[in-house]
Amino acid sequence: MRRASSPRLVGFAALTAVGLVAALALRRPELAVLVSPFALVLSLGLRPLERPVVDAQLVVAADRVVEGDGIDATLRVRAGTAVDRLELRLVLPDLVEAVDADAFALRLGAGEARELSLTLRCGRWGLYDVGPVELRARDALRVVVWESRTGSTLPLKAYPRSERLRSLLAPRETQVYTGSEVARTKGDGIEYADLREYVPGDRLRSVNWRASARRNALVVNEQHPERNTDVVLFVDSFADLRQAGRSTLDDAVRATASLAARYLERRDRVGLVTYGGLLRWLRPGMGTRQRFLLVETLLETGVEPTYTWRDVSVIPAHVLPPKALVLGVTPLLDARYVATLGDLRARGFDVAVVEVDPVGLVDPGPADLDRLAHRLWLLEREVLLARLSRLGIAVARWSETADLDAALEGVTTYRRRARLARV
Amino acid sequence: MLALWGGSDAVLAVGVRLAALALVALLGAIVLGWSALVPAGAALLGAGYATRLAADDVPLDVRAPLLAAGLLLVVELAYWSLEARLHALGERGEDLRRLAVVLLLALASLGIAATLLAVSDLVRTGGLAIDLLGAAAAAGSLVLLALLALGPARAGGR
Numbered sequence: 001m002r003r004a005s006s007p008r009l010v011g012f013a014a015l016t017a018v019g020l021v022a023a024l025a026l027r028r029p030e031l032a033v034l035v036s037p038f039a040l041v042l043s044l045g046l047r048p049l050e051r052p053v054v055d056a057q058l059v060v061a062a063d064r065v066v067e068g069d070g071i072d073a074t075l076r077v078r079a080g081t082a083v084d085r086l087e088l089r090l091v092l093p094d095l096v097e098a099v100d101a102d103a104f105a106l107r108l109g110a111g112e113a114r115e116l117s118l119t120l121r122c123g124r125w126g127l128y129d130v131g132p133v134e135l136r137a138r139d140a141l142r143v144v145v146w147e148s149r150t151g152s153t154l155p156l157k158a159y160p161r162s163e164r165l166r167s168l169l170a171p172r173e174t175q176v177y178t179g180s181e182v183a184r185t186k187g188d189g190i191e192y193a194d195l196r197e198y199v200p201g202d203r204l205r206s207v208n209w210r211a212s213a214r215r216n217a218l219v220v221n222e223q224h225p226e227r228n229t230d231v232v233l234f235v236d237s238f239a240d241l242r243q244a245g246r247s248t249l250d251d252a253v254r255a256t257a258s259l260a261a262r263y264l265e266r267r268d269r270v271g272l273v274t275y276g277g278l279l280r281w282l283r284p285g286m287g288t289r290q291r292f293l294l295v296e297t298l299l300e301t302g303v304e305p306t307y308t309w310r311d312v313s314v315i316p317a318h319v320l321p322p323k324a325l326v327l328g329v330t331p332l333l334d335a336r337y338v339a340t341l342g343d344l345r346a347r348g349f350d351v352a353v354v355e356v357d358p359v360g361l362v363d364p365g366p367a368d369l370d371r372l373a374h375r376l377w378l379l380e381r382e383v384l385l386a387r388l389s390r391l392g393i394a395v396a397r398w399s400e401t402a403d404l405d406a407a408l409e410g411v412t413t414y415r416r417r418a419r420l421a422r423v
Numbered sequence: 424m425l426a427l428w429g430g431s432d433a434v435l436a437v438g439v440r441l442a443a444l445a446l447v448a449l450l451g452a453i454v455l456g457w458s459a460l461v462p463a464g465a466a467l468l469g470a471g472y473a474t475r476l477a478a479d480d481v482p483l484d485v486r487a488p489l490l491a492a493g494l495l496l497v498v499e500l501a502y503w504s505l506e507a508r509l510h511a512l513g514e515r516g517e518d519l520r521r522l523a524v525v526l527l528l529a530l531a532s533l534g535i536a537a538t539l540l541a542v543s544d545l546v547r548t549g550g551l552a553i554d555l556l557g558a559a560a561a562a563g564s565l566v567l568l569a570l571l572a573l574g575p576a577r578a579g580g581r
Contacts, residue, residue, distance in 0.1 A: 037532030
C-alpha cells in the first residue's frame with residue numbers, strides 16, 4: 001500500500017507551526033501551549049508504523065443479470081497486519097449501484113479475514129466492468145493513511161428486462177419446419193381447413209363421415225399444418241432520444257429482446273440486424289443458444305454517429321431469408337432507416353414496425369416558434385406514418401401510455417384487414 | 424467564549440468576529456467537504472485568543488491547557504465529520520471506540536499542556552532561554568512540515 005498524507009496530518013502540522021511562530025513573535029507561551037495537543041498527536045501518529053498488508057477480492061454470484069434486478073456479490077478481505085480502520089470502496093461504473101452501501105469500514109487483526117456481502121443492481125442493460133476495490137488504511141490516530149487499489153475488474157452483463165407479451169405478429173408466410181404458426185397451405189395438422197373428395201391413399205381417420213353421408217360419396221377433411229416462421233428483428237441504432245432516464249434506444253432494445261424471446265419460444269427462427277452507424281447482424285436461428293447470442297449482440301448496441309448514406313444493399317443477403325417477417329423497432333427519426341424499410345418492402349419482404357414513440361420525450365418548448373416547430377414535426381410524423389401505411393407497412397406505436405402488447409394487437413388487426421399494397 | 428472571558432470591549436469585538444469567521448470556516452468545511460478549512464477555522468479561533476493575550480497583556484493565562492484540549496476536540500470532531508462523508512458501512516461500536524480515543528487524546532493533551540505551562544512559568548524569568556526554546560520549536564516544526572511533505576513522495580513505492 002502507498003503512504004499518503006492525510007488532511008489531518010497537514011492541518012495539525014500547519015497549526016503547530018503557526019502556533020509556535022505566534023508564541024515566539026508575541027512572546028506568549030500560552031500560544032505554544034495551545035497548539036501542544038496537535039504536536040502531541042503528530043508525534044504519536046508519526047512513530048514508525050508497520051506498512052499495512054491487505055488483500056481484497058470481489059466475487060460476483062453470476063456474470064449475467066437482468067437490468068433492475070439485484071445480484072449478490074461478496075467482498076473478501078484478508079489483512080496480513082493489524083489495521084485499526086480499513087475503508088473499502090468498490091469502484092462501480094455509471095448505472096451500476098450497490099443497494100445498501102458500496103463502502104465499508106472495518107477493524108482487522110493480523111491474519112484476520114472477513115467476507116462482506118453486498119447487492120449490486122444495474123440500472124440499464126449493457127456490458128459493465130465492476131471493480132476494482134479501493135483500500136484505505138488508517139492508524140488509530142488517523143494521522144497516516146495508506147492507499148491502494150486491489151482486485152481485477154469483473155465483467156457483468158445486464159440483460160434487458162422483458163416486456164409483457166401475450167400475442168405476436170404472425171408473418172404472412174410460414175417456413176417448412178414444424179412450429180406454432182398455422183400455415184396457409186393445406187397438409188397434416190390440427191386446424192381444420194376444408195373438405196374434399198376422397199382419393200385413394202387418404203387415411204380412413206381423415207374421412208368426414210357426416211359429410212360423406214350427406215353427399216353419398218367419401219369426403220375427407222383437410223387441415224392447415226403448423227409451421228415455424230422466420231423473423232428478422234431490424235433495430236434502428238441511427239438515433240437515440242434520451243430524456244429523464246428514458247431513452248428510445250433502451251426501449252427499442254428491451255422490446256427487441258422481448259420479441260426475440262417470445263418468437264424463439266414458438267420455435268421460430270429469429271435473426272437480428274442493428275442498423276445504424278455500425279451494422280451488426282445475426283443470422284436467423286432457433287433455440288436457447290440463439291436467444292443468448294441475440295441478447296449479447298443487442299448489449300453491444302449503441303448509437304455510432306455517421307453521415308454516410310446507408311441503404312438495404314449493406315445488409316448481407318443471407319441475414320434476410322425469403323418470406324421472413326422483417327420487424328422494425330425504431331423511433332422513426334432517421335430518414336435512412338425509413339428509406340430502408342421502404343426498400344425492404346419493395347423487395348417483397350413482409351415488413352411491420354414497432355415505433356418506440358419519441359413524442360413524449362420531446363418538450364414543445366416555451367416560445368411560440370418552438371411550439372410551431374413541434375407541431376410541424378408532429379405533422380411530418382403523421383405524414384410519414386401514412387406513407388408507411390400506403391406501402392403496406394403496419395406501425396405499432398409503443399409509448400408510455402400504451403404497452404407493447406396492445407400496440408402489437410393493433411398491428412395484427414390492421415394486417416388482418418389491410419390488403420397488401422402493390423409496391 | 425472562554426478564551427475571551429474577561430477581555431476588554433475592543434478585544435471582545437474583535438474576538439467575536441474572529442470566532443464567527445471560525446464558525447463559518449468549520450461549517451463550510453463540514454458542509455462542502457473541504458478539509459483545508461478545518462485548520463483555518465482552528466487558526467481563527469487561536470487568533471482570537473492571541474488577540475486577547477496580546478491586547479490586554481494579561482499575566483500567564485492558566486486557562487490555556489483547557490483551551491488547548493478544547494481546540495483539539497473541535498478539530499478532531501470536524502475531521503471525524505469529514506470522514507463520515509464516505510458513508511461507509513461501519514462496524515458496531517466503532518463510533519464509541521473512536522469517541523473514547525478522541526476523549527483520551529483530549530485528556531492527555533490537557534495534562535501535557537498543563538505541564539508545558541508550568542515549565543514555561545518556571546523558565547519565564549530567563550528570557551533568552553524561552554526565546555531559544557521557541558525558536559528551536561518553530562524551526563523543528565517547519566523541518567517536520569517539510570519532511571512530511573516529502574515523505575509520501577519518497578515512500579511512494581510499495
